[in-house]
Amino acid sequence: MPLAPSRRSITCPYCFAALSPRRVPFRCRGQAGRRPGCAPVLDERLAAYTGSSAGASLPPVFAAPGRGGRADCPGCGQATGSRVCPECHNPLPAGYCDAPGRIVALVGAKNAGKSTYIAVLLHELMNRVGTELDASLVACDDRTIERYKRDFARPLLEEKRLLPTTASAVTSPREPLVYLLTRTRRTRFARESTASLALVLFDTAGEDLRSREVRDLHLRYLEAADAIVFLVDPLELPGAQASVAVLAGDRPGSDPDSEPINVIARVTEALRSRHDVKPGDRLDVPVAVALTKIDVLAPELARQSALHRPRPGAGVLDLDDRDAVHEQVRSLLHTWQAGQLDTYLGQQYADYGLFGLSALGGVPQDGRVGAGGVRPYRAEDPLLWLLHRFGMLDGVRRGT
Numbered sequence: 390m391p392l393a394p395s396r397r398s399i400t401c402p403y404c405f406a407a408l409s410p411r412r413v414p415f416r417c418r419g420q421a422g423r424r425p426g427c428a429p430v431l432d433e434r435l436a437a438y439t440g441s442s443a444g445a446s447l448p449p450v451f452a453a454p455g456r457g458g459r460a461d462c463p464g465c466g467q468a469t470g471s472r473v474c475p476e477c478h479n480p481l482p483a484g485y486c487d488a489p490g491r492i493v494a495l496v497g498a499k500n501a502g503k504s505t506y507i508a509v510l511l512h513e514l515m516n517r518v519g520t521e522l523d524a525s526l527v528a529c530d531d532r533t534i535e536r537y538k539r540d541f542a543r544p545l546l547e548e549k550r551l552l553p554t555t556a557s558a559v560t561s562p563r564e565p566l567v568y569l570l571t572r573t574r575r576t577r578f579a580r581e582s583t584a585s586l587a588l589v590l591f592d593t594a595g596e597d598l599r600s601r602e603v604r605d606l607h608l609r610y611l612e613a614a615d616a617i618v619f620l621v622d623p624l625e626l627p628g629a630q631a632s633v634a635v636l637a638g639d640r641p642g643s644d645p646d647s648e649p650i651n652v653i654a655r656v657t658e659a660l661r662s663r664h665d666v667k668p669g670d671r672l673d674v675p676v677a678v679a680l681t682k683i684d685v686l687a688p689e690l691a692r693q694s695a696l697h698r699p700r701p702g703a704g705v706l707d708l709d710d711r712d713a714v715h716e717q718v719r720s721l722l723h724t725w726q727a728g729q730l731d732t733y734l735g736q737q738y739a740d741y742g743l744f745g746l747s748a749l750g751g752v753p754q755d756g757r758v759g760a761g762g763v764r765p766y767r768a769e770d771p772l773l774w775l776l777h778r779f780g781m782l783d784g785v786r787r788g789t
């Protein structure tokens with residue numbers, strides 16, 4: 390049973406409503422300089438979505454058939470190509486309407502390293518990895534640009550301060566950061582093909598699924614997702630402490646709800662009931678399960694380890710390396726008495742990959758990034774694997 394919504398419909402990456410591509414309304418371009426256009430008005434749907442009227446005064450939204458992705462505003466006659474979701478009035482990029490992108494969701498317990506990972510992954514995609522893949526990462530709305538700078542990039546990457554613990558989504562913005570990752574590939578006959586992936590990042594704790602207010606939106610999010618990335622703090626695994634060189638900071642209290650297997654199980658059960666999966670059948674949404682903070686693993690472990698050599702290959706997914714890392718993380722899980730996590734994933738998901746990464750590349754001290762700065766390590770691996778799964782990145786084998 391396919392989890393992805395029918396490709397003929399678009400899923401809004403903000404409110405997860407299913408939309409017909411032919412019924413996506415437009416927003417007038419408004420007046421600018423000497424160009425005439427409609428005056429801004431309070432957009433009540435957008436204000437209801439963001440929970441604030443700040444930034445919700447915008448030129449009006451109108452419905453139109455929209456030939457070739459453009460339409461003339463009935464108010465001022467100007468042509469516009471800006472589309473918005475009919476439900477929440479958030480902008481839908483033209484590339485997303487034409488070739489509905491895949492939605493990738495991120496989940497993890499409190500302290501798993503989500504906020505840090507979001508900050509670093511986006512920076513990598515905008516810079517080194519984006520260049521390697523010939524891919525662009527574009528924020529879909531202005532609020533995403535501002536929040537990324539203010540809450541993620543500036544404190545962590547510029548000021549080198551650890552990010553504050555994410556407040557519960559019940560009180561903090563329930564809005565995701567939404568980006569479109571677009572890759573253009575030259576095929577054999579010199580034709581170009583473009584494919585995109587919507588990265589929808591809610592920075593909320595997995596525990597929040599317990600709260601009813603948040604659960605609804607998050608279940609829609611997970612249900613709409615074409616792939617899920619689970620982040621797991623290895624220090625939360627029962628046997629891992631022995632392999633750790635330094636104990637980084639305070640361990641959070643033993644809240645069984647935030648144990649990795651419980652967070653994953655809660656999400657999995659929700660997905661199964663939503664999708665009506667028969668007992669014994671596995672979910673076919675690909676899931677990447679990544680151990681974060683692998684920089685804390687003791688040096689003995691690091692030697693001769695696939696996980697600790699740099700990712701080979703450029704602009705491709707090295708499938709031998711992928712197998713080696715998957716097997717190594719699997720054996721680490723078993724060594725750390727967390728083999729049941731692996732067993733559970735195998736029972737529940739037809740397609741899962743195990744990863745190890747470090748967003749910071751070193752153990753932080755006194756609330757700050759370690760002396761060497763932020764040196765991410767294999768942070769992009771889960772995403773490369775998903776791009777490969779979606780036919781957006783070639784896989785190569787060295788041996789053959």
Ligand SMILES: Nc1nc2c(ncn2[C@@H]2O[C@H](COP(=O)(O)OP(=O)(O)O)[C@@H](O)[C@H]2O)c(=O)[nH]1
Binds near residue numbers: 504683685751752
């Ligand atoms: N050693 C190490 N610690 C990390 C790394 N990423 C996060 N941490 C630590 O984990 C804590 C929680 O990270 P955070 O991203 O806030 O987790 P969240 O609650 O899931 O958003 C941080 O304060 C850091 O101390 C990493 O890559 N390496």
Ligand SMILES: [Mg+2]
Binds near residue numbers: 503505554555592
């Ligand atoms: Mg956080």
Ligand SMILES: [Zn+2]
Binds near residue numbers: 405
């Ligand atoms: Zn919407």
Ligand SMILES: [Zn+2]
Binds near residue numbers: 448
């Ligand atoms: Zn107008």
